[in-house]
Amino acid sequence: MTDHVIAFENMSVEFAGKTVLDHVRVSIPRGGLTVFVGPNGAGKTTLLLSIMGEVPHRGKIRFARGVLGRIGYVPQHLEAQTSTPITCEEFLALNAGTRPLWLGIGKEGKKAVAKALERVGMGNAATRCIGELSGGEMRRVLLASALLRDPLLLLLDEPAAGVDLKGERLFWDILNELRLQSGISIVMVSHNLTLAAHYASHVVCVYDGRCQEGTPHQIFTAANLMSVFGIPIHIYPDQCTVPQHLCPKCGAFAQCEQEHPCGIRGEAPFQGRGGAL
Numbered sequence: 001m002t003d004h005v006i007a008f009e010n011m012s013v014e015f016a017g018k019t020v021l022d023h024v025r026v027s028i029p030r031g032g033l034t035v036f037v038g039p040n041g042a043g044k045t046t047l048l049l050s051i052m053g054e055v056p057h058r059g060k061i062r063f064a065r066g067v068l069g070r071i072g073y074v075p076q077h078l079e080a081q082t083s084t085p086i087t088c089e090e091f092l093a094l095n096a097g098t099r100p101l102w103l104g105i106g107k108e109g110k111k112a113v114a115k116a117l118e119r120v121g122m123g124n125a126a127t128r129c130i131g132e133l134s135g136g137e138m139r140r141v142l143l144a145s146a147l148l149r150d151p152l153l154l155l156l157d158e159p160a161a162g163v164d165l166k167g168e169r170l171f172w173d174i175l176n177e178l179r180l181q182s183g184i185s186i187v188m189v190s191h192n193l194t195l196a197a198h199y200a201s202h203v204v205c206v207y208d209g210r211c212q213e214g215t216p217h218q219i220f221t222a223a224n225l226m227s228v229f230g231i232p233i234h235i236y237p238d239q240c241t242v243p244q245h246l247c248p249k250c251g252a253f254a255q256c257e258q259e260h261p262c263g264i265r266g267e268a269p270f271q272g273r274g275g276a277l
Contacts, residue, residue, distance in 0.1 A: 005030045005067055005153055005185040006051060008211075011059035013046055020046050022209035023059070028202070030064060033179050033186045035196040037219075038206035039229060044189045045157055047206060051187070052155065067153050067185075072146030074139070074156040088133075088141050089113050089126040095145045116144040120174055136160075136167025140174065147178075154178075156188035168192065172199045193220060197235045 006028040013021040020043045028034050036044040049055045052073060086094070092113045117123050120140040125133070133141065139159050146154060156175075160168040172195050178184050190196050196203060196216060203219040205212045207228045212219060217236060225233040 003030055004028055005064045006187075007060075007062040008047075008050075009060040009062065011050065011057050011061055013043070013050060013055055013057045019209050021050075021057075021206075021211075024211045026204055026211050026213050028185065028187055028204075030185055031179065031183045032201040033175060033199055034188070034202040034204060035200040036187070036189045036204050036206055037191070037193060037196060042206040043209065044206045047204070047211070048155055048157055048187065048189055051153075070150065070152040072149050072151030072154045074142050074146050074154070074159045076157045076159065076161050084131070085129060087127050087129055088117065088122065091130050091141065092116060092145050092148060096148045112148060113144075116147045117141070119147055119178065120144045121170070134167070136163045136171065139163060139167075139171060143171075143174070151184060154184050154186045156186070158189050158191065160190070160192070168195065175199070193225070193233065193235060196220075 004027040008024045008026045011021060011024045012019065024047070036047055038044050046055055050057050050061060052071065089110065093109050096109070096112070114123070114126060117125060120143050122137065122140050122144060125137065125141070130138065130141065143156075143159065154175075160171045163171065175186055175188070176199050179186055197220050200216050203214060203216050205219050205224065205228060212224070220233075220235040222232065222234055225235070
């Protein structure tokens with residue numbers, strides 16, 4: 001597994017007798033930004049939580065050497081009251097859990113917190129109360145908290161949910177910078193296909209219990225997206241040549257290299273257990 005940080009080998013998950021993930025075989029590249037995409041309820045978060053050992057499963061999940069003890073996690077929502085009168089510095093120190101907060105943060109603790117906040121563009125926020133932060137700023141503080149553990153693998157569950165477009169773009173910029181500068185392997189769940197196409201080095205599409213993986217350009221074809229989401233979606237301009245005509249099959253205003261977007265380059269659409277839509 002020298003080139004991969006995680007490998008799922010015939011991994012399956014069931015809840016209440018229903019198969020959520022069915023014999024998943026996926027490899028997560030080391031040092032990449034991998035994005036899990038798919039419709040609501042498809043199993044993206046379940047796949048992410050299985051990495052953390054939070055979901056019972058069959059099959060195997062293999063980790064590269066040294067990764068298991070160095071995993072950072074950024075949740076979708078903060079499980080705390082932001083009205084609590086606590087500063088960003090205190091919040092990070094509390095999450096680090098290296099010593100009781102009533103003993104004070106300590107010189108080394110302050111240094112580590114300052115570095116983590118600096119890495120996410122929040123270097124001037126140490127003394128601000130978390131209740132004063134915007135949604136995007138709070139997400140970056142949560143990211144800084146995960147970075148305190150010096151992770152080799154960073155997991156994020158829709159970290160920019162509820163954040164405006166500018167804040168979401170900034171968050172992706174920060175993740176990409178962390179990956180390029182530190183070599184951290186990043187795995188995240190996202191519904192933003194456009195930003196995933198721009199930033200991701202690897203994409204895992206989760207649909208109907210199955211997973212398909214590849215580069216964004218391989219996964220985000222009009223055929224795949226129509227099959228998975230049930231609506232015409234065009235991410236890449238080179239999928240269509242003359243954006244003037246209505247596609248007779250999927251309804252997209254485009255004329256592609258072949259008869260319609262759903263058949264571009266002859267690629268078969270992604271099929272779950274029930275077949276293509």
